[in-house]
Amino acid sequence: MVSEHSKAVPCPSIETVGLCGGYGESSDGKDVIRSITIGLEPGSFTAIIGPNGSGKSTFLKHLIRELKAKEGRIFLCGNDISSMKQRDVARLIAFEGQNSTCSGDFTVAQIVALGRYAHGDERTSSRKVMDALEKVGIAHLSDKSVTRISGGEFQLAMLARAICQDTDILVLDEPINNLDPKHQRVLMDLLVGLYKEGKTVVCVLHDINAALRYCTHCAIVKDGRLFAYGKAMDVITTENLCNVYGIEARMVEDPVSGCSIVVF
Amino acid sequence: MKKTALCTTLLLVLLFVLTIVGVCIGSVGIPLSTVVEAVFGTGNGSNASQSSVFIIRNIRLPRVVCAVLAGSALALGGLVFQSVFRNPMADSYILGVSSGASCLIGFNMLLAIGLGNTFAALVGSLCTTALLFSTAKGDHNRLLLSGIAVNFLLSALTTLTIYLGRRQLDTVIYWTMGSLSGSSWPKAVVLSAVVLVSSIVLTARASVLDILLLDDSTAISSGLDAGVARMLLLAMASALTAVVVSFCGIIGFVGLMSPHFARLIVGAKHRSLIPTSMLLGAVILLLSDILARCIVAPSELPIGIITSILGAPVFLVLLRRRRNGF
Numbered sequence: 001m002v003s004e005h006s007k008a009v010p011c012p013s014i015e016t017v018g019l020c021g022g023y024g025e026s027s028d029g030k031d032v033i034r035s036i037t038i039g040l041e042p043g044s045f046t047a048i049i050g051p052n053g054s055g056k057s058t059f060l061k062h063l064i065r066e067l068k069a070k071e072g073r074i075f076l077c078g079n080d081i082s083s084m085k086q087r088d089v090a091r092l093i094a095f096e097g098q099n100s101t102c103s104g105d106f107t108v109a110q111i112v113a114l115g116r117y118a119h120g121d122e123r124t125s126s127r128k129v130m131d132a133l134e135k136v137g138i139a140h141l142s143d144k145s146v147t148r149i150s151g152g153e154f155q156l157a158m159l160a161r162a163i164c165q166d167t168d169i170l171v172l173d174e175p176i177n178n179l180d181p182k183h184q185r186v187l188m189d190l191l192v193g194l195y196k197e198g199k200t201v202v203c204v205l206h207d208i209n210a211a212l213r214y215c216t217h218c219a220i221v222k223d224g225r226l227f228a229y230g231k232a233m234d235v236i237t238t239e240n241l242c243n244v245y246g247i248e249a250r251m252v253e254d255p256v257s258g259c260s261i262v263v264f
Numbered sequence: 265m266k267k268t269a270l271c272t273t274l275l276l277v278l279l280f281v282l283t284i285v286g287v288c289i290g291s292v293g294i295p296l297s298t299v300v301e302a303v304f305g306t307g308n309g310s311n312a313s314q315s316s317v318f319i320i321r322n323i324r325l326p327r328v329v330c331a332v333l334a335g336s337a338l339a340l341g342g343l344v345f346q347s348v349f350r351n352p353m354a355d356s357y358i359l360g361v362s363s364g365a366s367c368l369i370g371f372n373m374l375l376a377i378g379l380g381n382t383f384a385a386l387v388g389s390l391c392t393t394a395l396l397f398s399t400a401k402g403d404h405n406r407l408l409l410s411g412i413a414v415n416f417l418l419s420a421l422t423t424l425t426i427y428l429g430r431r432q433l434d435t436v437i438y439w440t441m442g443s444l445s446g447s448s449w450p451k452a453v454v455l456s457a458v459v460l461v462s463s464i465v466l467t468a469r470a471s472v473l474d475i476l477l478l479d480d481s482t483a484i485s486s487g488l489d490a491g492v493a494r495m496l497l498l499a500m501a502s503a504l505t506a507v508v509v510s511f512c513g514i515i516g517f518v519g520l521m522s523p524h525f526a527r528l529i530v531g532a533k534h535r536s537l538i539p540t541s542m543l544l545g546a547v548i549l550l551l552s553d554i555l556a557r558c559i560v561a562p563s564e565l566p567i568g569i570i571t572s573i574l575g576a577p578v579f580l581v582l583l584r585r586r587r588n589g590f
């Protein structure tokens with residue numbers, strides 16, 4: 001991999017320049033995402049928020065090169081992904097989707113080991129697999145079939161698979177949607193731990209308060225365009241939320257923690 | 265691992281026993297001592313012995329070897345179809361890929377186009393697979409429904425070739441109902457080459473088949489160029505189907521049953537599934553061939569009848585139990 005972005009300051013983990021794209025030709029001739037230019041700092045935890053259908057998941061699919069950009073460029077750690085092999089992309093960025101499925105009767109450990117495919121050592125990485133399982137707190141399920149665990153446990157297994165991929169960037173699409181409050185907190189604390197270790201974590205969230213509480217940065221996407229990006233506290237404002245979601249939002253103080261909470 | 269090793273050993277023993285039975289049993293019963301004589305080149309040189317040795321070396325042995333290889337090829341093809349389409353009911357027979365191969369063979373013979381039967385079968389199976397792939401778009405139900413529709417169409421077209429070319433009726437029936445009676449050493453050599461290359465390539469890339477069982481986003485983000493991998497694997501499965509159809513006709517359900525039984529024994533990992541499925545395919549087809557030769561001896565049944573009688577109930581059980589894909 002040849003670095004194409006030589007800058008004096010450390011290059012962003014993820015940088016998109018004028019990114020446009022979507023799923024084939026849209027009926028109205030518009031791309032799902034339109035001219036998104038953004039640079040995410042290494043070691044940051046960024047929430048991507050926005051209404052349904054605004055293009056958040058589509059943006060992520062471009063980052064992992066599931067979808068090819070119609071216009072614009074994507075750089076991961078300074079490398080233009082359009083000229084990279086898929087394996088090389090997978091050594092930089094790991095992904096957990098909102099509708100992850102597995103059609104095989106694998107054990108949890110076997111699923112997690114598939115995260116090592118890009119490194120070519122999926123058969124000799126049992127230590128890494130166990131580390132990832134311990135990290136997400138499901139080491140006790142390692143020998144259980146994925147068809148016999150709950151939806152939440154499966155989601156954690158898929159997160160462990162992404163962690164096992166051992167990349168600098170971790171991208172998650174609505175990771176807490178199917179989890180109970182306890183597991184939501186466990187997962188978000190885990191993601192905080194990962195970005196504090198130096199990884200760049202990006203996740204699409206619908207829970208604005210989770211974004212406010214856990215994330216360092218926030219990007220708001222509306223109608224396929226980047227509406228706002230910056231520090232989470234600066235971007236998640238009542239004005240921006242009203243503009244983007246079209247409903248009134250209030251910011252109140254949690255009487256116990258003293259933190260700000262958004263109430264719609 | 266112990267369970268896997270035990271099952272593999274048992275299957276190998278079963279295959280060995282069936283091979284001996286397959287060589288001994290037929291329209292002429294041949295004692296085991298003559299079989300040993302034929303295989304190892306010993307013997308007293310009597311006329312009876314010489315004719316038995318001839319039967320064994322030129323008819324029985326190539327037939328048994330072809331059954332083992334064709335069964336392995338069908339199982340391997342079925343496994344690839346199931347994994348690529350993420351559908352436990354996918355199989356070259358059910359999806360109409362075999363019918364595509366036989367249909368082109370039928371037209372090739374009827375119209376005397378001059379293509380080799382194997383090449384015609386390859387074109388037919390590849391075109392059918394491409395049609396299914398473009399129609400299914402990852403939807404399990406759409407795949408099965410498309411397969412059924414395609415199967416009907418291609419079976420009807422094959423039947424059309426029967427009506428239009430009555431002189432070749434027997435030949436076309438041979439290809440549409442399956443038989444190992446045309447086995448020969450040259451066919452066994454071609455089959456062994458195809459099976460050997462496919463099994464080595466697939467075993468080396470077994471993790472690709474594992475990853476294809478995940479959803480597209482996860483597969484791609486794991487580092488797999490899923491689109492290219494699918495196309496190459498389907499081409500390989502189609503080629504396996506085409507070679508078997510061109511040599512033995514359409515033999516249904518072996519590709520469906522073998523990977524399914526193999527999963528019950530060794531789980532979902534393809535590194536173990538590939539050899540176990542192949543062994544099971546070989547055992548099922550060899551057993552079916554022996555039954556096809558014994559049930560109405562000295563005549564014989566088309567082998568597709570036996571495999572369908574064995575396989576259709578398995579398909580129904582799979583349909584009933586289908587909960588989580590595999």
